Amino acid sequence: MNAVGTGAPLAERARAAIPGGVNSGQRSVPGITDLVVARAEGARFFDTEGRAYTDYHAAFGPQLLGHNDPDVSAAVAAVIREVDLCGVGVTPGEIELAERLIELVPSFEQVLLTSTGSEATFHALRLSRAVTGRRLVVKFQGCYHGWHDAVSLNVISAEDALNRPDPISAGILPEVLESTVVLPFNDAEAVRRLFADHGDQIAGVIVEPVPHNIGCVLPTDEFLITLREQTTQHGAILIFDEVITGFRHALGGWQEISGITPDLTTLGKAFANGFPLGAIGGRADLMQQFSSRPGGSAFFAGTYNGAPVVVAAALATLTKLTEQPVHEHTFRLGELARAGLREVFAELDLPAVVTGYGSIFVSYFMPGPAPRTYSDLLANRADLFVGYRRKLIERGIFELPLNLKRSHISYAHTESDIEQLIDGTRDAVRAALSETTELGAGASTMGGLVRES
Template sequence: MKYSNSKKLYESANKYTPGGVHTAMRDVNPRLVFLEAKNAYIYDADKNKYIDYQMAFGPTILGHNYNYVNERVIETINRTDLYGIGTTDLEIELSEKICKHIPSSEKVLFCNAGSEATYHSIRLARAITEKSKIIKFQGSYHGWHDYVAKNMQSSWEKIGEDDPGSAGMLKESVDNTLICQYNNLEDVKKTFQENYNEIAAIIVEPIAHSSGCIMPQSNFLEGLRQICTDNKSLLIFDEIVTGFRHDLGGYQKIANVIPDLTTIGKAMANGYPIAAIAGKEKYMNRFNTKPGGDVWFAGTFNGHAVGTAASIATIEVMEKEPVHEHIFDLGNRMRKGLEEIHNILGISSFVAGYGSIFSNYFMDFEPKSYSDLQYHNKDVYIKYREELLKKGIFKLPQNMVRDHICYSHTKKDIDRTLELTEYALKKVLTDN
């Protein structure tokens, strides 16, 4: 593959932007500049075509530039945009849909990104409980702000220690965010005992997708629910990856565990910017969007016509068409195929996944928490993904163990990917 146009454009990007990319983690080798995307495919500046599994970290659940959603957005912005005052018809329609589908959602508020939603959820939990500390789990990502940017993809020697993810974080924030091990209820109980009556909330991804696909073990989510209820703390499900992707009602509907607050984003609008915080009415009424509320909630672009129209259209497609059936079927096909290839090649692996998400860990047991991932052979992982990239399969060639299937992927795409996976793995094994 040629990358000369990307290389040239990247030089300009780098001139005006630190590192040439607008989000940490977007740096890719070779440095690619993308010009086009359609359905399951993306195209770089040298017209190289890729079957995309990165899928922008998850939002484009229907596929890139999905006609039904795009047409609704275009039609909408010819009529309406942003007022900064009052309410729009689109906000009403979307709120109704969210409250209909997500079990914990009695009331909902819109913002623009997942990080805003998790920020609001934590501040609300602190206001309600009048407690300061929160629990998050090692390895989980809940956004870039000081409350949660801690102990994310920590290096192994940092596990069990405070590991702020950024310079410039407030010490108070770092100190008030306690870290527990995913799937370890004893650890959570011990942390509650050691911080008696000080914990406002647990924020948890119901499936730990920040680390690929670590499934909640039996009774883990139920146990968190009970611990929060017993300690008068709030349970926040961060469903920014799982919401709409695994079910219109989120993973809470599948697990039948109802959190107090839920954050959603990504797949809710098929790639258009919008996120939300939803929850029990008695809690949500504390936001000062309601007269008398004392928890600040604002944002110039909140409820923008683009995001709300895109989200309504995305949810409509999921309501009317077999979106989840299709992506779950393809997910199963991919996981089964990967297992077969690993067996044929004698590769030690655990192919994890749920529905449309698949993660192949090069380790010989199921990871139950982030620290188990130190047994995953990241060198083989990165190398085979580099080989795939050269063949037109886009999986981020970094140790981010999560791939996404969308409604526009076909069986043919999966089979082609499996064929090339076998080739790439064989090449990595011979080169080693």
């Protein structure tokens, strides 16, 4: 029983009934306290006060086609009239989706569906341990792979928490944290050294091939090649977590772009355009170890796996991604945005690195060159990164005001949206600069640093 009545403002009712008033720790954003979203369409969402926001947050990335894409919605509406979840056997949609994924993603010989990216990465790591009989897994500082214990460490760490286990949650057993080795991203030498010393204990290596949970840090060829070579040489499983890069950067993900084929790949976000879907796929000899095959030793389950509504959304999304110039459009707007933002920061004489890939962009407030590893990002001015985004929101443009978060362009955004983004950014940065200068800041504050998406 709570004391807030149904006549109270919605946000207040939310806080009374839901811890923090939102359904994810990642939606608990300082400065955004009373946002109740009423509607979303195309490149925009609308709050219950009638305000419109041009959306570059895109719910942390799924809506590559834009909100409420009409073709995806129509496919969902059609399937709802035919079949819902039966929890036995398989539906024709699941078969078609699996076959299409295998055609598109280079590492996929077989694939299983989950409801979220976290489940997919969980299963990938457990399978790695099941098939190798080894204990250790490896992740990289700055990469996020979901909320489960084995990967809940060293995402956005403060400087003094680098080079030691830095859990993002209380309640994780120390022995679990100790079983995950964290290395710096793009450090091929550190990978070689770890394998030389402990190669026979490493079950798997999981990596965001482009760590987008800290904006955008592009991998060197040497780094990805080394991961492939060392895991192969030492019998460990290489897992590409393509929950963000999959479909958004190319239909075959970063593995298609880089030419490096992992053993297992996890997917999520963009392939169902906002419907809850994840996938794990890869080498058939590994996938055959899941318990969906009788006798498979790695237990695999999930009441909602392959739910027809979500599968229909994915099939419609893949059809549109394949048949329409989605990548051409979003990549062109991405280039326009990055070029325009670079000009703005040059005009303002502000040290900034505008980077990204394709439809993703991010502006770090630090001198160049573009970051290659997490510790490079400690030079970013978090006060300005968050501050200008708060000012942008006042101007009806939504980039998430959390340090190091990336922004996304969808098929529904237009050139005129990007022009507004560039003009809005100029105004917002000016306004934020005048406030940080008034505060005598100038220096980097680490406020909001310990966050991940």
